[in-house]
Every structure is written in structure tokens, then in C-alpha cells.
Amino acid sequence: MGVAGRMAGGRRRVAVGVVATVVLGLAAACAGNPPAAQKALSTLEATVASLSPGGSPSPSSTEDGQVPDGVTLSPFDTKAAAVRNLDPALLAALRKAAGDAKAQGIEMSVTSGWRSKAYQQRLLDKAVAKYGSLEQARRFVNTPEKSAHVSGKAVDVGATAADYWMIQHGAKYGLCQVYANEIWHFELLTTPGGTCPAPLADAAG
Known part of the structure; x- marks a missing residue:
């Protein structure tokens, strides 16, 4: 079958x-x-x-950090494990940034946040199948042992307008773009108001 x-x-x-x-x-x-x-x-x-129309788990029941397609998560959505399990300092900074962005007409969402090791491994396996090798896959998806998503210290932000707003203003909150090929991926890499390090080429770097 x-x-x-x-x-x-x-x-x-x-x-x-x-x-x-x-x-x-x-x-x-x-x-x-x-x-x-x-x-x-x-x-x-x-x-x-616990089921969406397509048979996928709802965000409140998705305890491994998945964000179902078509679901928009707010940085304030504590029902979703992807948001709830983020590092407290990262989450606080993200919420401050989201509030200021909204005041300027920019809506910020969480497209991916905390992930379980098992979920991270599934994402890596899919990337290997897509790109043909672990080496190439790791440019976009890290291993569970190295992923900052698994430790709750990384967040992917949407939509595109919010990404560019964060690239421009994120350092005010200590939030920095980490990878040049991922405009949506942010981590706390400086003190609020400090200077962000130059982005790495990709997750493999």
C-alpha cells in the first residue's frame, strides 16, 4: 500500500x-x-x-513546534509551542519589536520558532531529499544538535515587510539577522542598541 x-x-x-x-x-x-x-x-x-480541515494539527496541539500551512502565529500566541517555548529573553525582545513595528503599520508573525529535535530532524531529512546531500541541505537546515531553533534561541519572522523592518531595526532590541540567505531568521546576538555581527553566508557556515 x-x-x-x-x-x-x-x-x-x-x-x-x-x-x-x-x-x-x-x-x-x-x-x-x-x-x-x-x-x-x-x-x-x-x-x-486537534485537526485542521486538511488533517494537520492545529497550532494549540502542535507540541513539536510545527506551524501548519496557512496558520499565522502572533509573537503573543502562548498556545503555540513554537512561540511558548522560545527563550524568554528572545521572546521578550521579539514582542517589543513586534509592538513597535505594528505602530509603524508592519504586522509581524512567527513563521517558525522553537522546534523539537525530532521535528528538526524531519526538516533536515526533507532538505537532504530536496538538495541531494547533507552538505547542501545544511545550507538551509541545521542538524538538531546545532540548530538554535531546538534550543529556542532562534525565530523566523514573517511577512517579508517585517523581515526587512527587523533587518533595519532589530539591533535596537538585540535581534540580528544570522544568515545572509535567510532574511527571516533572527537571534539575540547583541545587546539592545548594539551592533549586529555580519551575517554568515548560510547555516552551514
Whole structure:
């Protein structure tokens, strides 16, 4: 069976499980057992809440740091692990920058923040498949051992207008562009108001 078939089968099993839960809950209610019915309903609500229309986890349930496609995270969204697990000093600086940017008409979002080691490894594996070698992949995605995302000390900012605003003003908050080929990747590399170091060529550097 192909990957698509396995995914479809998994979705069918989830659907069957949800239906079974509802049926059991209704049966319990009819039998005069409201607590069991309420528990079944809660299970259904939790299952539905954890899935987006495309079957991807919602940001509140994505505990490995993934940000689902089409989801925009605010630097103030503490429900998302990608934001919540950032280094406190980095998060505080980011929020100050976001507030000042907004006052100037620039909306800032977090496109990626903290990542688990497992998630970072999946990203690296995909990059190796895309670019053909670990050496080339590491220009864009670091290893879990070296990634500042895994330690919570790096954040990727969007949209493009916010990226360029941060490149221009980020040093005021201690935030610096780290890689020349990633205008969105920022880390705390200087004291607020200090001078940022020159960006490295890429993540492999």
C-alpha cells in the first residue's frame, strides 16, 4: 500500500473511532448515565479541535513546534509551542519589536520558532531529499544538535515587510539577522542598541 493509501486508511480509522465514541456516548445517555455521555462528547470535541480541515494539527496541539500551512502565529500566541517555548529573553525582545513595528503599520508573525529535535530532524531529512546531500541541505537546515531553533534561541519572522523592518531595526532590541540567505531568521546576538555581527553566508557556515 502506498503512502496515500496508508494516510487514507489512518483517517478512516480515526473517523470510525470517533463515530464509535459518539454511539457509545449516546447509548450511555439513553441508559441514564450522563457522565459517560459527557465524557464521550468531550473526547469528540478534543479530537475535532486537534485537526485542521486538511488533517494537520492545529497550532494549540502542535507540541513539536510545527506551524501548519496557512496558520499565522502572533509573537503573543502562548498556545503555540513554537512561540511558548522560545527563550524568554528572545521572546521578550521579539514582542517589543513586534509592538513597535505594528505602530509603524508592519504586522509581524512567527513563521517558525522553537522546534523539537525530532521535528528538526524531519526538516533536515526533507532538505537532504530536496538538495541531494547533507552538505547542501545544511545550507538551509541545521542538524538538531546545532540548530538554535531546538534550543529556542532562534525565530523566523514573517511577512517579508517585517523581515526587512527587523533587518533595519532589530539591533535596537538585540535581534540580528544570522544568515545572509535567510532574511527571516533572527537571534539575540547583541545587546539592545548594539551592533549586529555580519551575517554568515548560510547555516552551514
